[in-house]
Amino acid sequence: MRNSKIKEHKEEIEALSKLAQKNNYIDPELFTKYQVKRGLRDLDGKGVLVGLTEIGEVHSYIIEENETIPVPGRLMYRGIDVTELSNGFIKSGKNGFEETCYLLLFGDLPNEKQLADFEQILADYRHLPDDFVRDLILKAPSRDIMNVLARNVLALYSFDDRADDTSIPNVLEQCIRLIACFPLIAVYGYQAYSHYYEKKSLFIHSPKPELSTAENILHMLRPDSQFTKLEATLLDLALVLHAEHGGGNNSTFVTHVVTSTGTDTYSVMAAALGSLKGPRHGGANIKVVQMFDDMKSNLKDWDNEKEIEEYLVKLLKKEAFDRSGLIYGIGHAVYSISDPRCVILKEYAEKLAKEKGLEAEFNLYSKVEELAPKVISEMRKMYKGVSANVDFYSGFVYSMLGIPREMFTPIFAISRIAGWSAHRVEEIVNAGKIIRPAYKSVAKRREYVDIEKR
CATH class of the missing domain: 1.10.230.10 (Cytochrome P450-Terp, domain 2)
Structure with missing residues (x-):
C-alpha cells in the first residue's frame, strides 16, 4: 500500500514539476535589459568586483591603452608566484602542502622552526573522536565521498564544546583541526564505500605522525601502504596547486558569504563542500x-x-x-x-x-x-x-597514482580547505557586512483570488 501511495505521489510531483518549470522561467532577454551580471560575470567574461583579498591572486591579462591583452596565467599565494613556491620546496626536497597551508593562513612563509611546529600541530590534530570512524563513517557508508565529508564535518560540531565561538583563535584551531582531519574522513569514507558497496576488503590504516598530508593519504588509501618518493611528491604538488584560487571561485565565495552571516566554522565548510561537489566546479x-x-x-x-x-x-x-x-x-x-x-x-x-x-x-x-x-x-x-x-x-x-575516481573531488577538498580557512579568517577579521546581492523581481503584479473563485 505504501509503495503504491509513493508511486501516486511521484506522478503528482511530476505534474507539479511541469507547473514549477513553467512559472519559474524568465525570458533571457530580461537579463540583458536590466544589465544583470549572470554568474557575476561581465559580458566580456571579467568577474564583477565584490570584495578584496590578500590571500590569492589570479592574473591573466594586462590593460594597455584601454585594451585588454591576455598574458600567460599567473597564480599568487599571498603575493608569491605559485610557480616559484613549487620550485622552492621541490628543489629543497621537502613537502610543500604544509608550508602552503601556513602561508595561506598566517600570511608569511614559515622558517624551519615555525614549519616544524606547525607540522607537529597538524600531526597531533590528525585524529578523530573516539568511535567516530566506527559509528559515523563505517555505519553510514555513502556512494559519494563528498557527501561523507559534508555530513561528518557537520557531525564534528557536536564534539566541539566551543563550536559557535567565532573568535580568531578558536576559528583558527577549528580550521587547523579540519585541515588535519579531512584526509582521514575522506579516505575512511572511501574505504567504507569500497567495502560495503564494492564488496572489497576493508582497510583502516591509522595516520602516521611522521608522514606529510600527501604521504598519509597514500598510506591510508593503499592496502599495502607503500608509495614511491615521486608519487608522494606529485600528490603533494597537486595539493599545493589546488589549495587556493582567489576569492572569486564558487566555493571560496560561498565561504565568504556564509561566514558573513556569523555562523560556525563547521556550517561554513559544509556549505563550501556542497559548492565544490558540483561538476561545474570540483568534479x-x-x-x-x-x-x-x-x-x-x-x-x-x-x-x-x-x-x-x-x-x-x-x-x-x-x-x-x-x-x-x-x-x-x-x-x-x-x-x-x-x-x-x-x-x-x-x-x-x-x-x-x-x-x-x-x-x-x-x-x-x-x-x-x-x-x-x-x-x-x-x-x-x-x-x-x-x-x-x-x-x-x-x-x-x-x-x-592509483587514486580511485570516487576520491578525485575529495582530494580537491582536502587541498582547498586550506584556502577556505584563510578566507574565513579574512572575512571575520575585516568584519564586513552580511553579503546580500540584489535580485530584481520581474513578476507581474496580481490580485489575490479567493480559493472558491480560482
Missing part, C-alpha cells in the same frame, strides 16, 4: 578522465592528429562522449593563454607517466591539449582564447 577532472576513456576506445591511432581533431569536432557537435558539446579540461573562466597550475602539473605528470610506462597516454593528453583550442576557435565564437586548465591533467595524475 570536472572526473569528466576529463571519462572523456579520455571514450576517446581512447574510439581512436584507431592515438598519434593521428587528424583523427584526434575529428573526435574533438564530434565532441563540440554533441556527437561523442556525453553529448554535452564540451571538451572537458579545456577553457577557464579567467585564464586564456595558459593556466599556471596546468603548466606545472604537466611537467611532473610526464615524469610519472615515464615511471609508470604510460608515455603513450601522456602523449595523447598532450596532443589534445595542443589541438583542442584550435578546434574550438574554428567552431565557436569566443571573447577570449582557451587553454588547458588544471583539471586536464589532475585526473590523469590521480589515475596514475
Whole structure:
C-alpha cells in the first residue's frame, strides 16, 4: 500500500514539476535589459568586483591603452608566484602542502622552526573522536565521498564544546583541526564505500605522525601502504596547486558569504563542500578522465592528429562522449593563454607517466591539449582564447597514482580547505557586512483570488 501511495505521489510531483518549470522561467532577454551580471560575470567574461583579498591572486591579462591583452596565467599565494613556491620546496626536497597551508593562513612563509611546529600541530590534530570512524563513517557508508565529508564535518560540531565561538583563535584551531582531519574522513569514507558497496576488503590504516598530508593519504588509501618518493611528491604538488584560487571561485565565495552571516566554522565548510561537489566546479577532472576513456576506445591511432581533431569536432557537435558539446579540461573562466597550475602539473605528470610506462597516454593528453583550442576557435565564437586548465591533467595524475575516481573531488577538498580557512579568517577579521546581492523581481503584479473563485 505504501509503495503504491509513493508511486501516486511521484506522478503528482511530476505534474507539479511541469507547473514549477513553467512559472519559474524568465525570458533571457530580461537579463540583458536590466544589465544583470549572470554568474557575476561581465559580458566580456571579467568577474564583477565584490570584495578584496590578500590571500590569492589570479592574473591573466594586462590593460594597455584601454585594451585588454591576455598574458600567460599567473597564480599568487599571498603575493608569491605559485610557480616559484613549487620550485622552492621541490628543489629543497621537502613537502610543500604544509608550508602552503601556513602561508595561506598566517600570511608569511614559515622558517624551519615555525614549519616544524606547525607540522607537529597538524600531526597531533590528525585524529578523530573516539568511535567516530566506527559509528559515523563505517555505519553510514555513502556512494559519494563528498557527501561523507559534508555530513561528518557537520557531525564534528557536536564534539566541539566551543563550536559557535567565532573568535580568531578558536576559528583558527577549528580550521587547523579540519585541515588535519579531512584526509582521514575522506579516505575512511572511501574505504567504507569500497567495502560495503564494492564488496572489497576493508582497510583502516591509522595516520602516521611522521608522514606529510600527501604521504598519509597514500598510506591510508593503499592496502599495502607503500608509495614511491615521486608519487608522494606529485600528490603533494597537486595539493599545493589546488589549495587556493582567489576569492572569486564558487566555493571560496560561498565561504565568504556564509561566514558573513556569523555562523560556525563547521556550517561554513559544509556549505563550501556542497559548492565544490558540483561538476561545474570540483568534479570536472572526473569528466576529463571519462572523456579520455571514450576517446581512447574510439581512436584507431592515438598519434593521428587528424583523427584526434575529428573526435574533438564530434565532441563540440554533441556527437561523442556525453553529448554535452564540451571538451572537458579545456577553457577557464579567467585564464586564456595558459593556466599556471596546468603548466606545472604537466611537467611532473610526464615524469610519472615515464615511471609508470604510460608515455603513450601522456602523449595523447598532450596532443589534445595542443589541438583542442584550435578546434574550438574554428567552431565557436569566443571573447577570449582557451587553454588547458588544471583539471586536464589532475585526473590523469590521480589515475596514475592509483587514486580511485570516487576520491578525485575529495582530494580537491582536502587541498582547498586550506584556502577556505584563510578566507574565513579574512572575512571575520575585516568584519564586513552580511553579503546580500540584489535580485530584481520581474513578476507581474496580481490580485489575490479567493480559493472558491480560482
